[in-house]
Amino acid sequence: MASALKGKRAALLLLTSVELVVFLDVSIVNVALPAMGAALGLTVVGLAWVGTAYQVTFGGFQLGAGRATDVLGRRRLFRAGLAVFTLGSLFAGLAAEPWMLITARALQGVGAAILVPAELSLLTVMFTEPAAHRRAFGWWSAMGAVGAAGGVVLGGLIVELLSWPWIFLINVPIGLAGLLLSGRLLPPDAAPPAARVRERLDLPGITTGTASLLLLVYVVTVAAEGEVDAYTGLLALAGLALGAAFVVVELHSADPLLPFRFFRNADITGATLASLIVGAAHVPAFVFLALYFQEVQEYSALESGLAVLPVAIVNLVVSRTVVPPLLANWGPRVVLALGMAFLAAGLALMSRLPVGLDFVTDYLPAAIVFAAGLPAVFVGSTVPAVKAVAEHETGVISAVVNTAQRIGAGLGVAVLAALAGARTESVGGPEDTAALNEGYQLTFLGAALLATVGVAIGLWLVRRGRRPHTERAGGAGDRPMKPADA
Numbered sequence: 001m002a003s004a005l006k007g008k009r010a011a012l013l014l015l016t017s018v019e020l021v022v023f024l025d026v027s028i029v030n031v032a033l034p035a036m037g038a039a040l041g042l043t044v045v046g047l048a049w050v051g052t053a054y055q056v057t058f059g060g061f062q063l064g065a066g067r068a069t070d071v072l073g074r075r076r077l078f079r080a081g082l083a084v085f086t087l088g089s090l091f092a093g094l095a096a097e098p099w100m101l102i103t104a105r106a107l108q109g110v111g112a113a114i115l116v117p118a119e120l121s122l123l124t125v126m127f128t129e130p131a132a133h134r135r136a137f138g139w140w141s142a143m144g145a146v147g148a149a150g151g152v153v154l155g156g157l158i159v160e161l162l163s164w165p166w167i168f169l170i171n172v173p174i175g176l177a178g179l180l181l182s183g184r185l186l187p188p189d190a191a192p193p194a195a196r197v198r199e200r201l202d203l204p205g206i207t208t209g210t211a212s213l214l215l216l217v218y219v220v221t222v223a224a225e226g227e228v229d230a231y232t233g234l235l236a237l238a239g240l241a242l243g244a245a246f247v248v249v250e251l252h253s254a255d256p257l258l259p260f261r262f263f264r265n266a267d268i269t270g271a272t273l274a275s276l277i278v279g280a281a282h283v284p285a286f287v288f289l290a291l292y293f294q295e296v297q298e299y300s301a302l303e304s305g306l307a308v309l310p311v312a313i314v315n316l317v318v319s320r321t322v323v324p325p326l327l328a329n330w331g332p333r334v335v336l337a338l339g340m341a342f343l344a345a346g347l348a349l350m351s352r353l354p355v356g357l358d359f360v361t362d363y364l365p366a367a368i369v370f371a372a373g374l375p376a377v378f379v380g381s382t383v384p385a386v387k388a389v390a391e392h393e394t395g396v397i398s399a400v401v402n403t404a405q406r407i408g409a410g411l412g413v414a415v416l417a418a419l420a421g422a423r424t425e426s427v428g429g430p431e432d433t434a435a436l437n438e439g440y441q442l443t444f445l446g447a448a449l450l451a452t453v454g455v456a457i458g459l460w461l462v463r464r465g466r467r468p469h470t471e472r473a474g475g476a477g478d479r480p481m482k483p484a485d486a
Contacts, residue, residue, distance in 0.1 A: 015123055018178055022085070024151045025108060025171070027286065029050055032159045035163070035164040036050065040098050049102050049105075053103075053105040053109065054108055055109065056218045057214070059113070059213060059214075059406035060113070060217050061110050061214075062402055063258065064209065064257070065395075066397070067396045069396075069399075072189070074395070075122070075186045076189050077118040077395070081114030081118055082179055084107060084108075084111030085175060088108035088110070089108060089175065090169070090172050092168035095165075116398070117395045117396070117399040118395065120394065122187075124391070124394045125187075126186075137327070137379050138323040138375065138379065154305075160302060202253055208242050208249055209243075211239075212243040215235050219236045220407055220411055221410045223414040259393075262389070262397065270460060271388075273404075274377070275404040277450055277451065277453055278378065279404070279411075280412030281347065283408075283409035284409075284446075288444065292353060296436055297357055307359070312371075314367070314372060315372075315374050327383075332380050334462055336376065339375070339378075339379075340377055340454035341455050342369055342376065343373035343454070344451035344455060346366050347366075349366030350370065355433055355434055355437050385398070415446070416442075419442050420439035420443045423442045
């Protein structure tokens with residue numbers, strides 16, 4: 001690794017550590033919700049909003065943040081996002097009222113939305129040598145998956161050993177250290193041309209696009225919690241109307257926020273669709289695993305988190321030892337197809353988890369297969385897109401891919417939860433453990449079918465990748481789009 005990364009290991013550690021913290025904060029709060037509710041007097045709706053506020057702003061602000069990264073500078077936006085995230089974490093840890101905690105969580109989500117496109121853009125431009133690029137994205141994918149799998153474990157330990165505010169306050173020294181080190185470890189940005197900043201930012205596009213995404217991500221997230229009503233429907237219509245306005249604005253913009261020519265490139269279209277599937281398949285798996293262990297197996301919250309720990313361990317090993325050589329020998333498209341196949345197989349095995357669980361024989365093989373696929377799908381659904389555009393467009397395209405994953409996660413949880421509820425009601429109701437188990441089995445099977453769609457997307461990209469790369473971007477100022485490394 002030393003020769004491949006050429007003295008940039010400290011920068012890689014900084015970027016991937018921030019990735020870990022951002023994705024930990026998606027799941028780490030779940031185990032602390034009862035303690036938060038007791039301390040602050042949060043209602044069930046208020047507790048739901050502790051997670052929803054983060055998800056909505058995280059998904060809604062990424063597109064605008066991606067363009068700002070490309071225009072204003074990667075390091076500037078990375079540091080700005082880290083500062084906002086750290087401030088939100090401090091406010092959340094010190095919150096004395098429900099509204100303060102929910103507002104702080106929304107602020108954390110804004111910081112995460114700014115951070116992620118800047119971080120991916122920095123990884124893309126800093127690690128350009130093929131071996132370094134493969135290792136960097138291998139570690140990046142590991143941190144995202146470990147964050148998703150390890151949040152419940154870490155949250156349980158912090159709540160048990162300290163108290164719930166520390167799940168947020170622990171981010172503060174990490175954020176401050178990142179701000180101090182980023183000035184030395186990350187490449188400086190050129191001064192943006194002041195005369196063109198407003199034009200290049202595409203403020204009409206940012207306004208309509210961000211408003212549309214905020215509303216749509218909100219609707220999807222609320223639907224995942226089973227809270228759909230007439231008001232939610234009106235917000236969905238408003239989001240779609242703003243989305244239509246965004247399309248009109250972009251078609252008439254000289255320098256659009258989201259050039260639609262991107263989607264004439266198979267790597268970008270395929271990576272975006274794959275990212276949607278990744279969110280829709282893997283996020284519900286973690287949600288329903290936690291419910292299965294607590295409601296069917298009667299594990300405590302901490303025991304449930306520890307049950308998921310093998311996923312994090314296997315993911316780290318695969319990310320470090322398997323993903324880089326696979327990328328080198330076969331390329332990201334094949335890695336995506338293989339990762340989706342492992343994901344589908346692991347989820348299919350989970351769909352057979354019984355009421356009388358033997359952890360080693362019934363669960364562990366499924367967890368290992370599932371975990372082996374996670375880093376591959378993270379890399380495979382990201383690298384083709386960011387490699388297909390020029391350096392000054394990596395921020396916005398990484399935002400597109402990550403926003404697709406957030407929307408996919410909300411849709412996946414909403415649809416699969418509805419299926420689980422309907423199945424449970426039809427065979428005995430939620431008071432019947434066997435009926436609950438059948439509902440959860442159906443969610444894992446549904447997630448496996450979604451991952452199978454991801455396999456098809458990966459194979460389509462492999463097939464496209466074998467053709468001569470003659471695609472062009474289309475429209476004014478065309479240039480050839482770059483293929484992902486084969």
